[in-house]
Amino acid sequence: LDLFVRLDRNSGISLHAQLEDGLRGAIRDGRLRRAVELPSTRALAAELGVARGVVVEGYAQLRAEGYLEVSPRGKTRVADVAQPGPSAPAATAGGGPPLRYDFHPGLPDLDGFPRARWARSLRNAVKDLPGAELGYGDLRGAAVLREALATHLGRARGAVAEADRILITQGFSEGLALACQALRARGARRIAVEDPSLPPLRAIVADAGLEPVPVPVDGEGMRVEGIERIAADAALLTPAHQFPLGAALAPARRAALVEWARDSGAYLIEDDYDAEYRYDRDPVGALQGLAPERVVYGGSASKTLAPALRLGWLLLPEELYAAVLERKAFAGPSPVLPQLALAEWLLSGEFHRHLRRMRLRYRRRRDAIAAALRTRLGDPEIEGIAAGLHVVARLPERIDGAALALAAHERGVGIHPLGWHRVEQAPGESALVLGYAGLGEREIEKGIDLLAELIRA
Amino acid sequence: LDLFVRLDRNSGISLHAQLEDGLRGAIRDGRLRRAVELPSTRALAAELGVARGVVVEGYAQLRAEGYLEVSPRGKTRVADVAQPGPSAPAATAGGGPPLRYDFHPGLPDLDGFPRARWARSLRNAVKDLPGAELGYGDLRGAAVLREALATHLGRARGAVAEADRILITQGFSEGLALACQALRARGARRIAVEDPSLPPLRAIVADAGLEPVPVPVDGEGMRVEGIERIAADAALLTPAHQFPLGAALAPARRAALVEWARDSGAYLIEDDYDAEYRYDRDPVGALQGLAPERVVYGGSASKTLAPALRLGWLLLPEELYAAVLERKAFAGPSPVLPQLALAEWLLSGEFHRHLRRMRLRYRRRRDAIAAALRTRLGDPEIEGIAAGLHVVARLPERIDGAALALAAHERGVGIHPLGWHRVEQAPGESALVLGYAGLGEREIEKGIDLLAELIRA
Numbered sequence: 001l002d003l004f005v006r007l008d009r010n011s012g013i014s015l016h017a018q019l020e021d022g023l024r025g026a027i028r029d030g031r032l033r034r035a036v037e038l039p040s041t042r043a044l045a046a047e048l049g050v051a052r053g054v055v056v057e058g059y060a061q062l063r064a065e066g067y068l069e070v071s072p073r074g075k076t077r078v079a080d081v082a083q084p085g086p087s088a089p090a091a092t093a094g095g096g097p098p099l100r101y102d103f104h105p106g107l108p109d110l111d112g113f114p115r116a117r118w119a120r121s122l123r124n125a126v127k128d129l130p131g132a133e134l135g136y137g138d139l140r141g142a143a144v145l146r147e148a149l150a151t152h153l154g155r156a157r158g159a160v161a162e163a164d165r166i167l168i169t170q171g172f173s174e175g176l177a178l179a180c181q182a183l184r185a186r187g188a189r190r191i192a193v194e195d196p197s198l199p200p201l202r203a204i205v206a207d208a209g210l211e212p213v214p215v216p217v218d219g220e221g222m223r224v225e226g227i228e229r230i231a232a233d234a235a236l237l238t239p240a241h242q243f244p245l246g247a248a249l250a251p252a253r254r255a256a257l258v259e260w261a262r263d264s265g266a267y268l269i270e271d272d273y274d275a276e277y278r279y280d281r282d283p284v285g286a287l288q289g290l291a292p293e294r295v296v297y298g299g300s301a302s303k304t305l306a307p308a309l310r311l312g313w314l315l316l317p318e319e320l321y322a323a324v325l326e327r328k329a330f331a332g333p334s335p336v337l338p339q340l341a342l343a344e345w346l347l348s349g350e351f352h353r354h355l356r357r358m359r360l361r362y363r364r365r366r367d368a369i370a371a372a373l374r375t376r377l378g379d380p381e382i383e384g385i386a387a388g389l390h391v392v393a394r395l396p397e398r399i400d401g402a403a404l405a406l407a408a409h410e411r412g413v414g415i416h417p418l419g420w421h422r423v424e425q426a427p428g429e430s431a432l433v434l435g436y437a438g439l440g441e442r443e444i445e446k447g448i449d450l451l452a453e454l455i456r457a
Numbered sequence: 458l459d460l461f462v463r464l465d466r467n468s469g470i471s472l473h474a475q476l477e478d479g480l481r482g483a484i485r486d487g488r489l490r491r492a493v494e495l496p497s498t499r500a501l502a503a504e505l506g507v508a509r510g511v512v513v514e515g516y517a518q519l520r521a522e523g524y525l526e527v528s529p530r531g532k533t534r535v536a537d538v539a540q541p542g543p544s545a546p547a548a549t550a551g552g553g554p555p556l557r558y559d560f561h562p563g564l565p566d567l568d569g570f571p572r573a574r575w576a577r578s579l580r581n582a583v584k585d586l587p588g589a590e591l592g593y594g595d596l597r598g599a600a601v602l603r604e605a606l607a608t609h610l611g612r613a614r615g616a617v618a619e620a621d622r623i624l625i626t627q628g629f630s631e632g633l634a635l636a637c638q639a640l641r642a643r644g645a646r647r648i649a650v651e652d653p654s655l656p657p658l659r660a661i662v663a664d665a666g667l668e669p670v671p672v673p674v675d676g677e678g679m680r681v682e683g684i685e686r687i688a689a690d691a692a693l694l695t696p697a698h699q700f701p702l703g704a705a706l707a708p709a710r711r712a713a714l715v716e717w718a719r720d721s722g723a724y725l726i727e728d729d730y731d732a733e734y735r736y737d738r739d740p741v742g743a744l745q746g747l748a749p750e751r752v753v754y755g756g757s758a759s760k761t762l763a764p765a766l767r768l769g770w771l772l773l774p775e776e777l778y779a780a781v782l783e784r785k786a787f788a789g790p791s792p793v794l795p796q797l798a799l800a801e802w803l804l805s806g807e808f809h810r811h812l813r814r815m816r817l818r819y820r821r822r823r824d825a826i827a828a829a830l831r832t833r834l835g836d837p838e839i840e841g842i843a844a845g846l847h848v849v850a851r852l853p854e855r856i857d858g859a860a861l862a863l864a865a866h867e868r869g870v871g872i873h874p875l876g877w878h879r880v881e882q883a884p885g886e887s888a889l890v891l892g893y894a895g896l897g898e899r900e901i902e903k904g905i906d907l908l909a910e911l912i913r914a
Contacts, residue, residue: 332767
């Protein structure tokens, strides 16, 4: 038996624990088979050179755990249950070659995240927090953050915001899921979604039990004329900067949507994902400000700070708040420390200073990609307003965007064909979605150069 | 119009933004009504004493946001949509009098959380993190934490653990929800649950679409004889320390459960919520170690560190991993920084030093509450093993635990009657669930004194 058990008196692990580990392992992997009788405690203790109590304790532990049992003859033996069959090798997560130039949209410049300053805010948050707030916390989110966000959303986004209408979530994704679940529970069945739009968000909507009904997008945003005919109970849209096509929702369409929502009792879900970045003028205010009683407004720090923080929020109509909070109760409250750090950033002005720095950086990068597209890629049409962290470039029609994206990936250049975001496919479409936030100006040029080479080849 | 707009040149806010805010507010609250025509830009600029461009820009912004529109006569007027009806006063969250002696079970000693050390770990985590890891991150959780947990769960809980089978979650609640959703998607309908058990966990199970089937608990844990007759597809249980009754699941029942799971294809969900705290011997190893292919093991740092961190994990059978990960994709990854801090704590031994300190503290508090119950409350029977953060005290039968809990709450003493945790109610039951982790020894005595007074009254 001591083949299975190597006791090390200097390991810092108690002898009986070592004995148990050795026996457990041997039983599990079949070296000790079921019904095998073990030596008496006295015999094994002698064999291993340990006090008998060590073996007594070890056997008792493994009996308690079910690995060993006492036979009808009063002997300790290996129990029946502990031997599963062989298992297949572990599955590993998918990968692919690392990208040298990653133009996939959706991420801010992660190297621009001010780590030291954030760490300081976290430290202050931990230091000052009353013990009681280390519990499960306020399901709605920390009051200080909800207050700070209410002020911020009122000022920066023209929203009608109160702390009591705000719910802190794990990024916008959780907020969208909770809102859709609450709407579904109130009887909603269909939700208008922009086409194109972000596929994972459409998946979240569908997972909550709502049927996404695609509505085409043009240079003025979602084409809302006739929306009443699709009999939707809600609409999910990106009014400040349509993702991915880049339009700001036109005023007449804002009015039409609000009118439709009021007349039909539908809700508008406003995904305000990157309104902080507008380079030619002030951002257009939130749709929520027009109709706080019909709009579920969602935002996050994923584009302004970092997605890894998982900080998002909903600003909700009063009549939906309790229903959404009920859904949040199943997910549990969000971690409190990053909430307190973000509140400090908002209240101290650090958040706005950070945004100003990043806005300048992104504007330079936007100019760089526009110049590179102009000089190296035949000056394709660039759609949408001067805003955000990505551009849509419409290449000459002979180019198939999906094929180009595949070829580019093999050369270490990550791009999304516009078709990746579409519900109704337009095969062979040439347009690309290019995120530029995470690449320096030289990298942008080199990446576009590589694309140009591929197109010429 | 300047009644609605007060421009302050020293506010640091641009004049056009002030103009917009003033008009927005006036439109929203009805001071400016729909179809009202505004003065020309020239006239308003003169009235306010600002450059005409300020007003042009302000009007354009509010047209873009939908508050203003251009009338058929070419005049700027208040648009239709911007005036919701009055809304009711904000709802506020429930409360109740603050508790002086809070014996509600479920929380560790939050004042014992080593804030400074945790803050240091967070700072190190932020400092050393490659920019790329500030993105959406690994949906499974940070690799370094999964590796550290695999080692820890193998050593401390006798689990068969590999990093590739671990999924980091937002506390155990999210893990339970994801596991139940995945089982439901594979066709599961019914899940055996312990009675009594924690009501919020039963609610999570039901919310995922599984019907909870209560199975009684006795001094050996869940009464599993005949479990095959209830035709459940899974069972949720607390093998190391039944919550709330306090038994360790007996070896024969472990074997029977594993046999049932193997024969029927059911899964066992092991809620290992407080196994770190055993005062009389080593904790009984995890059920998962007996049948890693049938057990979904769930744990968290909520009882060892603090619930506010929202750190939990699942250790999953290989054949369930992909299905549970698919559910996690809808919830989004967990925040990365606390994961890295916990990994550092596990790898550096800090976690175990912290546990040793807390174990001593809780053991003293357990002794204190046992003594107080003995000397002040007529020596009621205390159920369960010497473990965890709560006791169940069975008072004389004439006492109604639910009535006592209500009366105690008014005196600032928080207790749970055992009945609060039951599915099948036993009206008038006298037993109480008393959490002692967050109270000092003197507080414990005083709180039990108050209970004794109430009982005598």
